[in-house]
Amino acid sequence: MPETMRTTDRTGSDAALLAGTVIAVRAAGSVLRERFGDVVAHQSRDELMRALAANDDAALGILRPSLTDLRPQARWVEEELDGGALPPGEWWVVDPAEGNINHLHALPEWAVTATLVRDNRPVLTAVHLPLTGETYTALADGGAHLHDRPLRVSAPAGLGLSIVATSQARPDEDERVVRRVGSSITAMLVDALVVRTAVPATLHLVNVAAGRIDAFWQFAGARADLLPGALLVTEAGGRVSDAEGRPWTPASESFLAAAATIHAEAVATLSR
Numbered sequence: 332m333p334e335t336m337r338t339t340d341r342t343g344s345d346a347a348l349l350a351g352t353v354i355a356v357r358a359a360g361s362v363l364r365e366r367f368g369d370v371v372a373h374q375s376r377d378e379l380m381r382a383l384a385a386n387d388d389a390a391l392g393i394l395r396p397s398l399t400d401l402r403p404q405a406r407w408v409e410e411e412l413d414g415g416a417l418p419p420g421e422w423w424v425v426d427p428a429e430g431n432i433n434h435l436h437a438l439p440e441w442a443v444t445a446t447l448v449r450d451n452r453p454v455l456t457a458v459h460l461p462l463t464g465e466t467y468t469a470l471a472d473g474g475a476h477l478h479d480r481p482l483r484v485s486a487p488a489g490l491g492l493s494i495v496a497t498s499q500a501r502p503d504e505d506e507r508v509v510r511r512v513g514s515s516i517t518a519m520l521v522d523a524l525v526v527r528t529a530v531p532a533t534l535h536l537v538n539v540a541a542g543r544i545d546a547f548w549q550f551a552g553a554r555a556d557l558l559p560g561a562l563l564v565t566e567a568g569g570r571v572s573d574a575e576g577r578p579w580t581p582a583s584e585s586f587l588a589a590a591a592t593i594h595a596e597a598v599a600t601l602s603r
Contacts, residue, residue: 355397360461390427426555430531475566484569493545536560540567546589
């Protein structure tokens, strides 16, 4: 079979797979929406961790069987906070409650994400925001969309006219990473128009893909945080690299997604 025909067949198959993935993340989002409500005070770290796990388990109860039915041969990443490269083959990389801590604090910034990774390359992703009903999708070489509307990154004239964003280091993060986060925010406060800092990473990256935010950066980070947004931004015409401008992989120690017009400037700022 000619290579072009094999590529077309794979793209068509992945498009059908993406449609099923969208159904799964929306169903899981409905479960989390029913659990969303008032802030509950937690008296200990262990109690908080149990509440986070309960949200994850509720969503995974929908996602795991649904995605396994869609792609039985794909393996499952068990730990959503892990980073680094994956073994060869297909893997489901899922964050059942991206921004889980926000959900528990009755904040609206949370989502359900599912990404199929093939030989360490994300090939499709779905990001669902249950409170707004928005579903963002991307298909490798097939574009990025909000429902049926194509997404396109912005084209600011310079970093000084740009809104940029980052996520904070995770709890118990290495102090070296924490200090790097702080110095990078300071550098961006000098060079950019506005700096936004919040979790989760995926929602910033959705906004980069949609042209609402011009750049996002992060140090360290988990695969589940970054793979969905990396595919969305790339398919929306943006540039994804590490903070030094080198090609990004799940094993990279930093991440940068930006409009092409300011990518080089952002790298220069983060390298100071």
